[in-house]
Amino acid sequence: MIVEAKNLEIRGVEKRTSKKSEEEYLIVRVEDETGRAYELLDRDVENMPIYKRGVECDLTLDLRLGKYTNVSEVAEMIGCHKDHVVMLSEVGCLSCIRIGKRYMYSYEAIKKFQHDYEGFNLSNRVKALEAYRIVESRK
Structure with missing residues (x-):
């Protein structure tokens, strides 16, 4: 890139x-x-x-990025707290691979998240679920 x-x-x-x-x-x-x-x-x-x-x-x-990144790096990339990144993953908005207690994110998944959820309010679990349903219904 x-x-x-x-x-x-x-x-x-x-x-x-x-x-x-x-x-x-x-x-x-x-x-x-x-x-x-x-x-x-x-x-x-x-x-x-x-x-x-x-x-x-x-x-x-x-820019050559590794295949996967962790919760802390994703939080820094998208400008939120680590717990918020985990919540977005649990809701389904942000795809990840779970290895034990660790969440790992591909850069492709981060780009897809940014594209699919641009303009949505994802400030809490309820709003994130609502946005997830809307995005999924478009597919």
Whole structure:
């Protein structure tokens, strides 16, 4: 997935070597306009001179996500509490895989949830159930 990241400030860059493959790569530390810090991986070490501390820039990123993510990460992505994510899963709005007590979410399921439930009020269990019935009736 190609992502445009705007208004990032370079905070630092570090060259590292993979323990498995012995290949060098860069860890680029950036902050967004809210001050939130991120670490980006750049496999092209020749890009090191490009990353100058304090420079603000826009970056085009090739975002590669793992297959599944957990409740905490989903809560952060959609902007709610972890318990709310679990409730959305129990109601049926947000598909997941349950492994023991853990809920695991695919990125495809998160995208489908965001698409299907855009504009709905999902603020509590009753409203989420109502939205679930409406979405299911459309299928």
